[in-house]
Amino acid sequence: MKFCENDTIAAISTPIGESGIGIVRLSGPKVIEIAKKIFRNNKLKKESIEDFSSYTAHYGFLVDREDEEIIDETILILMKKPKSYTREDIIEFNCHGGILTLRKVLEAVVNCGARIADPGEFTKRAFLNGRIDLSQAEAVIDLIQAKTERSLKSSLAQLKGSLKEKITNLRWKMVRIAAEIEAPMDFPNQDIEEIESIEIQKRIEYILKEIVSLLDTLDYGKILKEGIDTVIVGKTNVGKSSLFNTLLRESRAIVTPLPGTTRDTIEELINIKGIAFRIVDTAGLKNPENIVEKISLKKRRKFLDEANLILAMFDVNTLLSKEDMEIIQEINKAKERKKKIIIIENKIDLKEKIERQRLLKLLNLKNSVKISLKDEIGIEQLEEELANTVFDGLVIPENGVIINNIRQAEALKRAKSGLEHILEGIKKEVPHDFLTIDLKEALDSLGEITGDLVSDDIINDIFSRFCIGK
Ligand SMILES: Nc1nc2c(ncn2[C@@H]2O[C@H](COP(=O)(O)OP(=O)(O)OP(=O)(O)O)[C@@H](O)[C@H]2O)c(=O)[nH]1
Ligand SMILES: [Mg+2]
Structure with missing residues (x-):
């Protein structure tokens, strides 16, 4: 990345796409000179922009300097140095949001002597000019x-x-x-x-x-910044996709009474109690000889391997099955790499048949969370548990x-x-x-x-x- 203080840089500062407004931003010693060449007031007269006070907005038009043809209607905002984001003179043109218009405005300022900014260059100038330090950048x-x-x-x-x-x-x-x-x-x-x-x-x-x-x-800070990789595992029909949808508050995954509904993994970023969980819904496996299921099994193992948090689901209405036992084995294998695990017992609206003590012992855990996704029981407690488990054992600084x-x-x-x-x-x-x-x-x-x-x-x-x- 080159850096030359004498340059005046420009960029479209709003996301590319159709939107109500879009902003073209300029920073550097020549912003006023450049703006004077293309900014006209509502009577299409030239303006003495250097006389505008800092942090004031001015309505007008942007024109092509060659033929005075209007490019867009605009509101110009001037922020004079040193009280600006970069500590240089900054001008922002609030334009209409279409990408064609914004490109034309950018082209016009470049024709008047600005250079297109590198990624982060405005903030880099703020740093190099001493307005912020690196941790702030x-x-x-x-x-x-x-x-x-x-x-x-x-x-x-x-x-x-x-x-x-x-x-x-x-x-x-x-x-x-x-x-x-x-x-x-x-x-x-x-x-x-x-x-x-x-x-x-x-x-x-x-x-x-x-x-x-x-x-x-560091661990706490990284969780805040990056979120938690979470995987939902359990036998077919236990309610994995129902849980995924409930936490997401959206019908994202298909839910049916048919075992083997989810064929491929689905992933979403879900905000629970202010923490970002990247949750993966996996496929239950009915007959592992099947070629699709073979691939699903591989995927499940990969996600179990990579996850920070495992949500292990069981059906209270059934005894522990062969499929349950296989999953427990996989979890215990993954657990060696110090992951956090929450046992979720689903379908408490139905008759309880599950051998709870045996289950807890097999996974070497003391508690489970009991829920009914059908009747929406225990969801709030589960969300609490998710947040608590994530922060368990982490140092959360009081001073922030x-x-x-x-x-x-x-x-x-x-x-x-x-x-x-x-x-x-x-x-x-x-x-x-x-x-x-x-x-x-x-x-x-x-x-x-x-x-x-x-x-x-x-x-x-x-x-x-x-x-x-x-
Ligand atoms: N009674 C009852 N049924 C539930 C509950 N949660 C889910 N179900 C039903 O169980 C069935 C299976 O739910 P899914 O969410 O598709 O289960 P899954 O674990 O994703 O299943 P696969 O993708 O096939 O592995 C559906 O008919 C759900 O409506 C619950 O708490 N109680
Ligand atoms: Mg499913």
Whole structure:
């Protein structure tokens, strides 16, 4: 990705397709000059856009600069630097939403000297111009891609700078330690007292603790961001597709009294209690010799393998069958890779025949959730259970500061090992000025999270994940 501050960039910032309005956005030093060439007021006269106040909207027309032919009706919004998203002058043309019109507007601004923006380039400028740090830029991507209100809230917190604040605070504490170690050496005539090892140790241990608890939020952060891979398994006719539809609140999967209704797996993203579950409905298998069922079985094993959460369904109205036993076996195999499992007993509106204690023992679990999809009993409890199971054993930070990507985690891990090295050094009574080397490395690692010290490659990688126009 090239970056030249003298460029003025432009992009269609709204999704491509038919819509009420569409926005073409420009940022850079020449936005006013460019807009003057194509923006006319309602009497089709030229406007002195430089006199517009910042954050005001102006009705008019966009024209082709060659022949003054009208391209579209528009509302121009000017945001003058530095109080704009990129800290440069920004102009947004609110146009009609058709793709042809928007392309024509984009073409017109390019003909006047703008360059088409790379994906994420507006946000990259915001970062390079110091308006946001890297963790906030990442929050912008998360915000755009947020699937549930919970993940939206956490991205908003990060966008507001909660992680940045935390990291800056920890770095500041480390800088102070380094300064206190170095001061007596740098100013030998000033009688500055040397900091004691035990004091350094105490402070490093505190910082280390904070870093470890931040690292612990990774699993929670990733769940908020990416959701939970969930699979529904059970014998034919147990009600898998009925459950899938109920959770989705939509008749997505076909449900019939015929065993073997679902032939292929179906997958949907379902929002339950603010968490995104990627749920797969699998096929029950009646006679595994059948060629279709052979493929279905393979698929089921693959999903069991990949899922984070297994919903194991049983019919209370029947005894445990051969098919049930096979599924239990498959689940237990998959369980070795520390997955979470919920036993669901369906059809409690019918007579109870299931050997519950035996079932619980076979799957080595203490509880099951009892429901009737037909009479809609127990659905709310099941949804509670789903949310609780997902968050069980995870660290949910009270202050809302979380990390949610590997880049941030790797940087924290490097800082962590640097600090651990310092603690070892203190034990071995190495001279204090050696400690500052590790301290500075740990400082740099933390700096990578906020982007105070990162390579161009990392920056380019982060911004290339954006959509165009952001
Ligand atoms: N009585 C009763 N019937 C139910 C209940 N839940 C589902 N059923 C019925 O059970 C039958 C099978 O339901 P499905 O949801 O298609 O079952 P499935 O597990 O997807 O079946 P396959 O796709 O064939 O493996 C349908 O006739 C449903 O109406 C329930 O709670 N009580
Ligand atoms: Mg089905």
